Every structure is written in C-alpha cells, then in structure tokens.
Amino acid sequence: MPDITNRDHLSSELEAINIRLRQLDAEKQKLLAHKQELLKQQNLPPPTPSMTPEQKIAIFAGLFKGRADIYAIRWE
Template structure:
C-alpha cells in the first residue's frame, strides 16, 4: 500500500494521480490492441504453406492400422469394408 509520508503536499498527490491516469490510458490502449484478432496480410502470413499443410494433415490424419478393402460380389455390386492389420475378438486392435 501507499506510505502517507512519501507525499509532502496535495500537489504531489495530484501530480502522481495525473501520471497514473496517463499510464492507465496507455495500458487500456495496449489491452485493446492485444484483444484485436491478428490481421493476416499477405506481407506477414501467420503460417507458411508448409506449416498449413502440416496442420491440415495432422487434423485429418487417418489411422495407419485400419484401411479400406474394396470387394465385389457375384451380382457386380461393389463396396468397401474395413480391413485391419490385426483383429482381436472381431475388433480391430
């Protein structure tokens, strides 16, 4: 907290209040800038094309132990079913 002895006059208190008000305005302006979403301009992209591809592949990466197996029956109907590298109790491990 504040020490009352550090201020000798009302003028010193008023001066300190003005300085604090200026600092408050600066901090509020900085806060507004930080709250704004970043602008993605062509001059400064957020991610390089390689990074975007890595993110996309990471989000939509498939399982490597399961894959599709295409089949066709005698009536020439075809479809896909799950093929798995290792089955345990009728469940792909």
C-alpha cells in the first residue's frame, strides 16, 4: 500500500506544480502587456507648454550663466 500512497502524493504534487505554472504564465502575460503599454507611453513626447523663443533662450542662458563679478584679465 505505501507505493500507491506515494504515487498519489506525487500525482497531487505534480498537479499543484502544473497549476502554479499556469498561474505564473498568466501573470507573465499580464506583466508583458503592461510593459508594452508603458513603453508606448514613454515614446510619447512629454507635454510642454508652448514657450516663446525668448523664454527658451532665457532658460538656456540661465543654465550656463557665468559669474558677473569676474572678468578675464588677458586671453591666451
């Protein structure tokens, strides 16, 4: 009799593994679909308010602005 009990146990364990694998496959498909949606959203240009060229230049100049209190003595 122990052989039949062992077979039943192995059978039920294998079935549980198969069920879990199917669940994981379903979850993987959902995650891949969600990933594709996020990648599509990432490729969209970010929404930006329309700015005038003067405003854009002011932002750019502000990023690279030097110190106004220092002047070059000579140029080599």
